[in-house]
Amino acid sequence: MEVIWFLIPGMIVIGLLLVVFLVWAVKRGEYDDLEGDAHRILMDDDDPLLPKEHARKTKRDIRA
Numbered sequence: 170m171e172v173i174w175f176l177i178p179g180m181i182v183i184g185l186l187l188v189v190f191l192v193w194a195v196k197r198g199e200y201d202d203l204e205g206d207a208h209r210i211l212m213d214d215d216d217p218l219l220p221k222e223h224a225r226k227t228k229r230d231i232r233a
Contacts, residue, residue, distance in 0.1 A: 194200065
């Protein structure tokens with residue numbers, strides 16, 4: 170039963186660290202574009218209907 174006196178403050182500290190990490194990630198912009206990657210993965214760069222400069226740009230972005 171004495172272990173609970175160590176677990177409660179430990180969980181509070183871990184919870185505060187997770188909140189700090191979440192605030193840091195939001196301020197850094199990690200959650201700004203939630204749908205961009207989902208749409209980008211569906212784009213086919215080898216599609217002959219795409220303009221040439223768009224296909225070159227996306228291939229360059231993937232390598233970087």
